[in-house]
Amino acid sequence: MKFLIHIGVNKTGTSSLQSAFSARRIQLSEQGILYPETGLQQSAHHQLSRVAKGARPASLGLSDNWADDLRAEFKDHELCVLSSENFATLRDVRPMTEICPPGDTRVVVYLRDYARYMTSWYQQAIHSRNISFSLEDFIDNYSADFSTIVRLWREVYGSENVEVRQYDRANLKDGDIVADFCDMIRPGLEDTFAGIKHSSNPSLSGNLLMFKRMLNCFITREESLQVASELANMADLDPTFSGKLAVPEETVARIRYLSREDSKAIKAETGLDLTPRMREIKGHPSPDLTRLEQDMHLIRDAAVKREFQVVKFLERMRGLSPLAHTG
Numbered sequence: 001m002k003f004l005i006h007i008g009v010n011k012t013g014t015s016s017l018q019s020a021f022s023a024r025r026i027q028l029s030e031q032g033i034l035y036p037e038t039g040l041q042q043s044a045h046h047q048l049s050r051v052a053k054g055a056r057p058a059s060l061g062l063s064d065n066w067a068d069d070l071r072a073e074f075k076d077h078e079l080c081v082l083s084s085e086n087f088a089t090l091r092d093v094r095p096m097t098e099i100c101p102p103g104d105t106r107v108v109v110y111l112r113d114y115a116r117y118m119t120s121w122y123q124q125a126i127h128s129r130n131i132s133f134s135l136e137d138f139i140d141n142y143s144a145d146f147s148t149i150v151r152l153w154r155e156v157y158g159s160e161n162v163e164v165r166q167y168d169r170a171n172l173k174d175g176d177i178v179a180d181f182c183d184m185i186r187p188g189l190e191d192t193f194a195g196i197k198h199s200s201n202p203s204l205s206g207n208l209l210m211f212k213r214m215l216n217c218f219i220t221r222e223e224s225l226q227v228a229s230e231l232a233n234m235a236d237l238d239p240t241f242s243g244k245l246a247v248p249e250e251t252v253a254r255i256r257y258l259s260r261e262d263s264k265a266i267k268a269e270t271g272l273d274l275t276p277r278m279r280e281i282k283g284h285p286s287p288d289l290t291r292l293e294q295d296m297h298l299i300r301d302a303a304v305k306r307e308f309q310v311v312k313f314l315e316r317m318r319g320l321s322p323l324a325h326t327g
């Protein structure tokens with residue numbers, strides 16, 4: 001049995017890849033490739049990453065014999081593929097060797113240019129957590145530590161077994177993350193996924209992102225997680241509510257400056273040149289002051305009509321017109 005561990009990082013097509021592999025588990029199994037059910041949360045093996053961090057299996061809905069359950073799935077397969085963005089957050093990779101032994105394991109890490117990564121990370125953080133930073137404050141408080149991720153995995157599995165690839169449609173096979181990943185496993189494997197419409201994890205943008213950012217000042221992190229799916233379901237209210245976030249050239253330059261040492265380290269260690277972006281990122285402004293009031297009414301009214309639980313949190317925002325009223 002051989003193992004292939006796929007590490008995002010976030011916003012490198014991971015949702016598309018994971019949903020495709022989960023949807024074709026049976027067809028892959030028939031070809032000797034296992035995308036195991038043990039440890040799956042939705043379409044990714046997030047629970048395995050949490051066990052590796054020390055979480056009790058029972059608290060994750062896993063049996064005490066989860067490792068035996070996983071090994072039972074290995075039967076009659078040549079390759080086991082594991083995928084989770086959370087693997088990138090491990091600071092001690094050694095627990096992974098209990099199920100994926102060195103010498104039998106290959107690790108693939110996808111990275112993307114720093115400006116787009118930091119911007120996408122910011123959008124995700126506002127959406128799923130209760131932070132209220134501006135993008136400029138966010139990039140001054142958080143950093144893309146790609147070189148540490150690569151180093152930690154290479155220390156355990158060896159440099160020759162950890163491949164670092166750039167997530168850029170111009171560099172991906174057929175411009176597609178699933179085709180690119182499959183080509184590494186076995187040329188032609190991508191045909192298994194013909195006809196699948198890759199699901200994605202759309203990023204909030206525009207004034208919907210601004211709405212969540214404002215709401216975050218009044219809710220806990222747990223409450224933010226409770227309403228995250230509701231916000232995603234309101235992204236269809238307007239084309240500006242999802243997609244790329246507009247980032248001015250000076251902010252892109254700031255990201256480029258702050259990531260310069262990590263960029264050098266990645267190039268020195270892997271040979272991958274994450275060419276820094278020089279121009280602005282075109283997208284939807286957040287906030288868009290020209291339509292802020294009408295968009296706030298649109299979001300509020302949709303939340304009320306759909307009976308979303310986010311409505312109860314609007315009361316906490318009383319006094320911030322037009323969000324003060326829910327009726």
